[in-house]
Amino acid sequence: DAGITQSPRHKVTETGTPVTLRCHQTENHRYMYWYRQDPGHGLRLIHYSYGVKDTDKGEVSDGYSVSRSKTEDFLLTLESATSSQTSVYFCAISEMTGASYEQYFGPGTRLTVT
Amino acid sequence: AQTVTQSQPEMSVQEAETVTLSCTYDTSESDYYLFWYKQPPSRQMILVIRQEAYKQQNATENRFSVNFQKAAKSFSLKISDSQLGDAAMYFCAYRTPRVGGGATNKLIFGTGTLLAVQP
Numbered sequence: 552d553a554g555i556t557q558s559p560r561h562k563v564t565e566t567g568t569p570v571t572l573r574c575h576q577t578e579n580h581r582y583m584y585w586y587r588q589d590p591g592h593g594l595r596l597i598h599y600s601y602g603v604k605d606t607d608k609g610e611v612s613d614g615y616s617v618s619r620s621k622t623e624d625f626l627l628t629l630e631s632a633t634s635s636q637t638s639v640y641f642c643a644i645s646e647m648t649g650a651s652y653e654q655y656f657g658p659g660t661r662l663t664v665t
Numbered sequence: 666a667q668t669v670t671q672s673q674p675e676m677s678v679q680e681a682e683t684v685t686l687s688c689t690y691d692t693s694e695s696d697y698y699l700f701w702y703k704q705p706p707s708r709q710m711i712l713v714i715r716q717e718a719y720k721q722q723n724a725t726e727n728r729f730s731v732n733f734q735k736a737a738k739s740f741s742l743k744i745s746d747s748q749l750g751d752a753a754m755y756f757c758a759y760r761t762p763r764v765g766g767g768a769t770n771k772l773i774f775g776t777g778t779l780l781a782v783q784p
C-alpha cells in the first residue's frame with residue numbers, strides 16, 4: 552500500500568463548471584502523476600510532478616492544470632469541464648524498488664460531466 | 666515516440682488452465698522497463714510483474730511469468746493455474762529508465778486485455 556488517496560471518488564458535474572480532484576500521499580514520494588482512463592485508450596498521462604511546484608505536461612494535458620504546493624498533495628483542475636473529460640482519473644506515485652522506479656496507483660475518481 | 670500494442674481486447678481461460686496475454690512495443694531505446702498491471706472490477710491498478718530490458722532472464726512472480734523477446738519487441742504475460750480472482754483487465758506498460766526532472770518515469774500503456782476466467 553503506497554498510501555495514496557483520491558478525493559472525491561465519484562463526481563457528477565455540469566458542462567462549464569470548474570472541478571478539482573485531489574491526490575494525497577502519506578509517504579513523501581517525489582514523483583506524482585495524473586492519468587485518465589478511457590475505453591480503447593488504456594491510461595494516458597495528463598500531467599506529472601517531480602517536486603513541489605515542479606510540474607510538466609503529459610500527452611493529454613489540454614483543458615487541465617495542476618498544482619503541487621506541498622509534497623503530499625497533487626491537485627488536478629478542470630477549469631471548465633466538458634463532456635469529453637468524462638473519464639476515470641488515476642493518481643500515481645513513483646517509488647524506488649531496487650534499481651527501478653515503479654508506479655503505484657490510487658483508487659481512481661470517476662468523473663461524469665453532463 | 667514509444668508505443669505499446671495489445672492486440673487481444675478480450676480473452677477467456679478455464680479455471681486451472683494456462684493463458685498467455687500478448688504485448689508488443691515500439692522503441693528506439695536499448696534500456697527500458699516493461700510492466701504488467703492488473704485492474705480487477707474494483708478499478709484498483711495492481712502491479713503484477715516487471716522486466717528490465719537489460720536482463721535476459723524472464724521475470725517470474727508466483728503464477729505469473731513473462732516471455733520477453735527484446736529483438737522482437739514482445740512482452741507476453743503467462744498466467745498459470747488460472748484462478749477466478751485472475752479475472753480482470755490487464756495492461757502492458759513501458760517506461761524509460763531515466764530518473765530526475767523532465768520527461769522521466771512516465772508510463773506508456775497499451776489498451777488492455779480483458780481476461781475472463783470460466784469455472
